[in-house]
Amino acid sequence: MGHIDFDPSNFEGREGYFLLTSLVVPRPIAWVSTVSPDGARNLAPHSYFNAISSNPLVIHFTSTGEKDTLRNVKATGEFVVNIVSAPLAEVMNLTAANFPAEEDEFAWANLEDAPSKTIVPPRVARAAAAFECTVNRIVSIGSGNMVFGNVTHLVVDEAVMRDGRVAPDLLDAVGRLGGSWYTRAATDLFKMKRPTYDDVKTKSGERAG
Numbered sequence: 097m098g099h100i101d102f103d104p105s106n107f108e109g110r111e112g113y114f115l116l117t118s119l120v121v122p123r124p125i126a127w128v129s130t131v132s133p134d135g136a137r138n139l140a141p142h143s144y145f146n147a148i149s150s151n152p153l154v155i156h157f158t159s160t161g162e163k164d165t166l167r168n169v170k171a172t173g174e175f176v177v178n179i180v181s182a183p184l185a186e187v188m189n190l191t192a193a194n195f196p197a198e199e200d201e202f203a204w205a206n207l208e209d210a211p212s213k214t215i216v217p218p219r220v221a222r223a224a225a226a227f228e229c230t231v232n233r234i235v236s237i238g239s240g241n242m243v244f245g246n247v248t249h250l251v252v253d254e255a256v257m258r259d260g261r262v263a264p265d266l267l268d269a270v271g272r273l274g275g276s277w278y279t280r281a282a283t284d285l286f287k288m289k290r291p292t293y294d295d296v297k298t299k300s301g302e303r304a305g
């Protein structure tokens with residue numbers, strides 16, 4: 097058994113997508129709420145999602161191609177990223193169906209919204225945390241349209257806090273893997289303290305000795 101070589105320039109169909117999304121795992125899920133210019137609510141998950149800057153707070157999600165979320169973000173410059181905890185996984189998945197633009201995923205998913213403090217799109221009331229964002233910039237690379245958002249406000253449910261920090265077991269966030277696979281971030285937790293260079297030198301000295 098050895099390693100198999102892949103040349104991305106020879107990928108056919110969705111082969112590259114399947115490899116990428118099975119290997120870049122687990123991916124956090126940005127459950128993005130937006131409104132259209134005429135006020136229609138929209139909600140859709142995006143697992144091409146990550147933190148970009150912690151000072152100031154900037155996050156990003158990527159729309160593969162042009163979807164309702166991206167169209168609303170381009171038109172209004174605002175979006176909310178809701179965090180998906182395990183009890184919301186199924187309803188999050190429902191909102192990924194290819195609803196027509198005028199359909200309201202909040203209503204289809206029977207989800208209550210809650211008003212945002214700094215922007216027009218509402219958040220998912222039951223989500224444990226939500227980032228209110230204004231568009232910093234949109235960068236298109238290949239099939240990906242990367243939306244960078246300045247975080248203008250952040251809410252966290254106190255029920256997921258312990259000792260002033262977000263507790264991973266209480267947050268119980270869901271991660272996306274390849275295909276239809278998901279994982280719960282809190283079911284197999286372990287801790288590691290990051291060593292200093294001195295710690296590592298001392299340890300390797302001990303081993304050599």
Ligand SMILES: Cc1cc2nc3c(=O)[nH]c(=O)nc-3n(C[C@H](O)[C@H](O)[C@H](O)COP(=O)(O)O)c2cc1C
Nearest residue numbers: 140141142143144158159160163164165192193194
């Ligand atoms: C867990 C999950 C993650 C997803 N991640 C992305 C993503 O990162 N980018 C994307 O364009 N679509 C992603 N999708 C698909 C969109 O959610 C789907 O195309 C949706 O219908 C888009 O809705 P909209 O047209 O209202 O924006 C994902 C779907 C699921 C279930």
